[in-house]
Amino acid sequence: MNDMSAPVTSGIETFDCRVAFAETLAELARVDPRIVVVCNDSVGSSNMNAFQKEFPERLINVGIAEQNMVGVSAGLANGGFVPFVCCAGPFLTGRALEQIKADIAYNHYHVVLCGQSPGMSYGELGPTHHSIEDFAWMRALTDITILNPADPKQTRDAARWAAQANRPIYMRVGRFKVPAVTPEDTVFEPGRALTLREGNDVTVIATGVLVSCALEAADILASRGISARVLNMMTIAPLDEAAVLAAARETRGIVTAEEAIITGGLGSAVAETVVRHHPVRMRILGVPHFAPTGSASFLLDHFGLNADGIVTAATELMA
Amino acid sequence: MSTALAQPGDTSSLEARAARLKEIAADIRVSIVNTIAGPRMGHIGGDFSVTDILVTLFFDIMRTRPADPEWAERDRFILSKGHCSAALYSVLATAGYFSPDLLSTFMAPLSVLNGHPNRRKVKGVEANTGPLGHGLPIGVGAAIAATISKSDYRTFVVLGDGELQEGSNWEAAMFAGHRKLSNLTAIVDRNRLQQGARTEDTNSLEPLGDKWRAFGWEVHEVDGHDHAALLAAFEAPRIDKPRFLIANTRKGKGVSFIEDRVEWHHKVPSPEQVLQAIEELRAQ
Numbered sequence A: 001m002n003d004m005s006a007p008v009t010s011g012i013e014t015f016d017c018r019v020a021f022a023e024t025l026a027e028l029a030r031v032d033p034r035i036v037v038v039c040n041d042s043v044g045s046s047n048m049n050a051f052q053k054e055f056p057e058r059l060i061n062v063g064i065a066e067q068n069m070v071g072v073s074a075g076l077a078n079g080g081f082v083p084f085v086c087c088a089g090p091f092l093t094g095r096a097l098e099q100i101k102a103d104i105a106y107n108h109y110h111v112v113l114c115g116q117s118p119g120m121s122y123g124e125l126g127p128t129h130h131s132i133e134d135f136a137w138m139r140a141l142t143d144i145t146i147l148n149p150a151d152p153k154q155t156r157d158a159a160r161w162a163a164q165a166n167r168p169i170y171m172r173v174g175r176f177k178v179p180a181v182t183p184e185d186t187v188f189e190p191g192r193a194l195t196l197r198e199g200n201d202v203t204v205i206a207t208g209v210l211v212s213c214a215l216e217a218a219d220i221l222a223s224r225g226i227s228a229r230v231l232n233m234m235t236i237a238p239l240d241e242a243a244v245l246a247a248a249r250e251t252r253g254i255v256t257a258e259e260a261i262i263t264g265g266l267g268s269a270v271a272e273t274v275v276r277h278h279p280v281r282m283r284i285l286g287v288p289h290f291a292p293t294g295s296a297s298f299l300l301d302h303f304g305l306n307a308d309g310i311v312t313a314a315t316e317l318m319a
Numbered sequence B: 001m002s003t004a005l006a007q008p009g010d011t012s013s014l015e016a017r018a019a020r021l022k023e024i025a026a027d028i029r030v031s032i033v034n035t036i037a038g039p040r041m042g043h044i045g046g047d048f049s050v051t052d053i054l055v056t057l058f059f060d061i062m063r064t065r066p067a068d069p070e071w072a073e074r075d076r077f078i079l080s081k082g083h084c085s086a087a088l089y090s091v092l093a094t095a096g097y098f099s100p101d102l103l104s105t106f107m108a109p110l111s112v113l114n115g116h117p118n119r120r121k122v123k124g125v126e127a128n129t130g131p132l133g134h135g136l137p138i139g140v141g142a143a144i145a146a147t148i149s150k151s152d153y154r155t156f157v158v159l160g161d162g163e164l165q166e167g168s169n170w171e172a173a174m175f176a177g178h179r180k181l182s183n184l185t186a187i188v189d190r191n192r193l194q195q196g197a198r199t200e201d202t203n204s205l206e207p208l209g210d211k212w213r214a215f216g217w218e219v220h221e222v223d224g225h226d227h228a229a230l231l232a233a234f235e236a237p238r239i240d241k242p243r244f245l246i247a248n249t250r251k252g253k254g255v256s257f258i259e260d261r262v263e264w265h266h267k268v269p270s271p272e273q274v275l276q277a278i279e280e281l282r283a284q
Helices: A017-031 A047-055 A064-076 A089-093 A097-105 A136-139 A152-163 A210-223 A239-250 A266-277 A296-302 A307-318 B014-037 B046-062 B082-095 B100-105 B135-146 B166-179 B208-214 B226-235 B271-282
Strands: A035-039 A059-061 A082-088 A112-116 A143-149 A168-175 A195-196 A204-207 A229-234 A235-237 A254-261 A281-287 B074-081 B155-160 B184-190 B216-222 B243-248
Touching: A017 A035, A017 A152, A017 B082, A035 A064, A035 A281, A035 A296, A035 A307, A047 A059, A059 A168, A064 A082, A064 A089, A064 B082, A064 B135, A082 A089, A089 A097, A089 A112, A089 A136, A097 B135, A112 A152, A136 A168, A136 A235, A136 A254, A136 A266, A143 A152, A152 A168, A195 A210, A204 A210, A204 A239, A204 A307, A210 A229, A210 A254, A210 A307, A210 B166, A235 A266, A239 A254, A239 B100, A254 A266, A254 A307, A281 A307, A296 B208, B014 B046, B014 B082, B014 B100, B014 B226, B014 B271, B046 B074, B046 B082, B046 B155, B046 B184, B046 B226, B074 B082, B074 B135, B082 B100, B135 B155, B135 B166, B135 B184, B166 B184, B166 B243, B208 B243, B226 B243
Parallel strands: A035 A059, A035 A082, A082 A112, A112 A168, A143 A168, A204 A229, A204 A254, A254 A281, B074 B155, B155 B184, B184 B243, B216 B243
Antiparallel strands: A143 A235, A195 A229
16 A cells, blocks of 8 residues: 555645545534544544544444444434444445345435445555445446545535434545545536536546546547546435436536445446336446455556556547 | 323232232233234233233332333333233233224234334334344443433333244343343243243353353342232342342233243134133133
8 A cells, every 4th residue: 555646646736635534523523413433443444533632522432343333323313423434335335234134225314335446546455455346236226326536625525414414325535546536616406417527529538546547548649639528526426417408418428436346336336227217238337356465556557447448448438 | 091100109918919919910911812803813821921020110119101112211121022012012002102993903904003013003012123123222222321311211021932033132131231231130930831842952151140140240039920029029129130020920921821831932713712811810
């Protein structure tokens, strides 16, 4: 985990979304006494040391017991609190999957499940620690809103919205340092894709760390005479079907890009939408299978999850 | 029948309260028989073993407002052994959370009374349960919520004994002991039978009390069909620990041909057996 900067962002200032998340949670907690943090021996790795110091009673560390962690958060919601469950992504969505289904989603409790260090953040630690199945697993639970902020501004906005949304939410809190891609004056709209660049030839729908790659790819494509629309799909579920269908109708094809397993993620959601309403050529970029070891940036490059990979896919669609 | 609920400041003797609960329990068992006879589905064995525990809690011990089920200061009740929803639904209907007429729709197509407790549609249900090992962690969270919001409501969780084979219970037990949650009471319906066989022949639980004591709980052991004993255990002076009540029960308690027989986990009585069961319950 030495290299936490995406390879495509060299020379550009990058930010740690975990810091933005932790600062925002403390701001929220100062004005909203319902906010509590629940974690699993992950105070430090979730950047919650300052929160714990300021709100010692409102940080509940259950120890290394993820099923209990999610059940406890359901009980806290029953008692009128708004728990933010801060836990490494793979052990939150995978290890406590049935608790997330039965205790959070089906009970429709207002709990914000925060998958820390998502995707291949723990690259060298191997597939047991890669959180790439989270979109697929959470998408199968129809009540959960899935948020994947692309930069610190979206992370802050997502946390603020989640604190008052009164519904179950899963959000990724990225470890990868990312450039700012969201204009500061953007009004946060959950469930809506953010059009970062207009374009008429092809649409790139990206999420999370891949959004900045999509913008870089659009620059390269423009230099080759291809006009690429770029959508930042921060909300994986419910999907902004209107934006997807507009892209299907108005451009010749769609490339999706995500730091997640291909099966059941953003690309699947987009494909399910277009095939029902307006079939169009697609390329789905993601992780095809259990990944080998290597840094997160190495693994993204290994699977073509970078600007060059997006350019190649878009060019194929235009052929 | 919300008048069946205990009134605040009730100064009746323990014996009088127990006698009243016994009458209610007999009615609840008849209600359970009728509830599961319709769809010919349900878990009558466990429903009957847990009935006296539920009746004691809902008709005497717990602070509730059936007309205002989301009242913030209500005591919380979670039926972790969610397959015994017919017992819970019969208790809730009798306590006035919803009309007893609704019980006739149990497990009918599109009914709000599905086979496991339904929080989203049924007043008085705190948590959807059914998959085992979920109730105690939720109860621990509710108890912690009371602690940090400085509310004095209590949380009660009813567990099946077979259910204790699920590891999530032990995660929650360890944490509740660590947090010294004196506002939390877990009751195990110790009928010694699980779906397929006796608990002690499957994955033995004994010495059960010692295990919970080792996890930092105060342990009481009572006859789970003795309302006076249950009342005394629930009302024992609180110490700085969560409370674990081993309620020794008989699966199928109250009907001769069902009692303590493993095959009655989710067997449904025939129409003739329904009549016989009601006759036996009425005679008690």
